[in-house]
Amino acid sequence: MFERNLPPYLAHDLDAWKKGVEEKSHLLDCLWGELYGSINIAEINDNLITHEQAQYLRDKYLWGKDV
Numbered sequence: 001m002f003e004r005n006l007p008p009y010l011a012h013d014l015d016a017w018k019k020g021v022e023e024k025s026h027l028l029d030c031l032w033g034e035l036y037g038s039i040n041i042a043e044i045n046d047n048l049i050t051h052e053q054a055q056y057l058r059d060k061y062l063w064g065k066d067v
Contacts, residue, residue, distance in 0.1 A: 002056040007048045013038040017061055036062055 006014065013035045020031040036058075043054035059065040 002053045007042050007046065010035075010038040010042045010049070014057070014061065032062060 003014070017031045017035045020028050025031065039054050039057050042049045043051060056067055060067045
């Protein structure tokens with residue numbers, strides 16, 4: 001539910017992160033930063049996702065928590 005209807009830029013960065021992790025990319029630090037920034041922009045600047053949705057994405061993909 002929290003991964004649906006994401007703004008295009010966030011969906012793109014999330015897909016890039018997932019692919020980078022899967023392929024063990026040497027650019028994970030860059031991809032991490034891009035995803036972190038996109039989550040923040042979607043939540044804070046653009047108000048396109050809720051705080052709960054943003055926290056879920058951060059916990060699952062950036063902090064590696066089991067959500």
